[in-house]
Amino acid sequence: MSAIADGSFVRGGAVKPLPPPVSRSGILRWLNDDLFSSPLNIALTLLCVLLMAWALPPVVRFFFIDAVWSGSDRTACLASPAEPNPGACWAFVRVWLSYFVYGFYPLSERWRVDCFFLALAIGLLWLLWLSAPRRDIGAVYFFVVLPLLSYLLLHGAPLIGLMVVPTTLWGGIFVTVVVATIGIVFSLPLGVLLALARRSDLPVLRLAAVTFIEVVRGVPLITVLFMASVMLPLFVPERLAPDQLVRALIGVALFAAAYMAEVVRGGLAGVPRGQYEAARALGLSYWRMMGLVVLPQALRITLPNIVNTCIGLFKDTTLVFVVAIFDFLRTVDAAREDPNWAAPNTTVTGYAFAALFYFACCYAMSLYARTVETRLARGGRR
């Protein structure tokens, strides 16, 4: 002890406690960590704030504050002494709204379209709400009953007193929904069959499926629609030539089926091999194995991807314009050229309305896909 006594330091009492760390929670922490942690970060934050300050107020002014909400023709949306700088011309959308929804569908028959929307909504809810009762009946309703019902409703059947409405009068959101729904209703089963064929061990079947899938996925939808529109009529007897909308529907459904097949194939590959083997060991035939054991699991795994494909399909419905079908976007684009509404801002307003509609639909679908995904992930952890 004494050897080190000189000059050594022995503490006499307890050290004073250090001050507590600076508060690391709440808005201060957020500002400190997420926005102003380093010079670069500060610069980025300032840049973003400046960008928003530059872009947001004019947009808000244009679409809300200076917007024209009512009026019966273009004069409402033109610059006037009272309103030197008019913004978005929502009056245009209000006046044309029924055209945007129904196209040229006869006024007296539009209740049929409303019924179709209702029937579709029921089918979608039944199918998408994962804990709905009897979803098997829901599937039958959606894939079998709904198409027949819709055909009778929309096209008409003189036998039950519904007059025939030719598809040339169809248009607007209604046609967009019809094309998207038909695309989904037909492409899903077709895609499942193609995926099974692609994984089958029968070489001819596999070759046919691979060729179809790769060819369709390798070309743009526009060329498929062109083909359906100009080549299909050549290949069938003249009296059987389908009408323009049906041709486009065939094109869209075949196109979507190829993409659906790849998605389903991914799901099939995700089902553990033991499931196939167990089903076989129980003596199930190929179709029962697929239908009762494998496909329910595969489709469940890949449901988010199926919804993503549906989003793509929904956006792709806009391309039917190339075969002269008045889908929603086409009606907007046609209406904005109406000379009665020729004002500088009608074009932007029309497009903004269309963008809002498509965004709402697609975003809802992708939210649904995400919900399902987290739910599935939770199930997998359990």
Next chain:
Amino acid sequence: MAERASALQEGLPHGRRRFGGAAVQIALIVILAGLFCGAAFEAAQNLARAHIASGFGFWNNTAGFDISQTLIPYSASTSTFGRAFWVGLLNTLLVAALAIVLATVLGFLVGIARLSRNWLVARLAGGYVEAIRNIPLLLQLYFWYNAVLKSLPQLRDSVPLPGGGILNNRGLFLARPQFGANFSFVIAAFAVGVLAAIAWRFYARRRRDRTGDELPIMWPTLVLVVAPPLGAFVLAGFPLTFSVPQLGRFNVAGGVEILPEFAALLLALSVYTAAFIAEVVRAGIVSVAGGQIEAAHALGLRRSLTLRLVVLPQATRVIIPPLTSQYLNLIKNSSLAVAIGYPDLVQVFAGSVLNITGQAVEVISITMAVYLAISLSTSLLMNLYARAEAVAERVV
């Protein structure tokens, strides 16, 4: 896959399975062949009734229609349909190539920004991706073309741009560079500079591997690539002049014309695909194991170096395959040109040529074959790349 399927059937009586399989296959062949023959028969009849020729003889006939943008010489009165095909194909490739470059740059920026620690930057990038991905490309194309570019000032009120450019609703007119006789010296000097730069990098790497000394790479490369052509340019007596576009009363003469259709398609394709590429990039970066980043930090690498030397090389392997499929989507989406009248392959060939000749089967088949060839060859390259990467991974 095939093994799995056949393994599953081992439990089945072989004869029955084989017989069933063969029956299904023969039935499929018969059905397909029947459909094909029926369709061919009907097509022949329908074509004969409509007096439409068949075969590819039209390829060498005079086209007789004008095309607004031609990269190779083309005239309505003398050029053939075959020539029109090449004009359209080149226009498609031009817009697709430029859009791929722009979309990649923008997509990588946005993808990295989405992972930024800065809350505002990440949110803005996320908003961009969500907004753009959920709105159809066609609507965006219409927006750029009809709402933005068509509302530019008219010819009379053209906006002069620095460097002699002119901007109005008929397009963007830029000065056209005209190369003098001695300009080849500049190109030669540039080539020499690039070679020297490559040699320098090679030497620096070798030296670093042997001795551990770090030689500068960045600025010598810059000097070697920039200085020789610049020197040659001065020595050769500035062999470069610009033909500046002149604003006339009814049109603009001289200069390079960039059509509004081209600009709209380029903008729409770049902005749209960039949102998808951003997602691909984000997923790729997230896929790099967290331990890698922590290890790099532990070695004392800064955030930027960690990103460049550790994260990106590993992320690239994950990013490249989906990135390629986004490029293919972009090329296929360029066919939307038909909506605004940009003369791409579909607009020129499946549009004008089809309308004039009426030979739907041939024209549509050729158009599809072109896109198919692009897709399949790209997938082939992709597979080769994936295989090469997999081997490299094992060696390292």
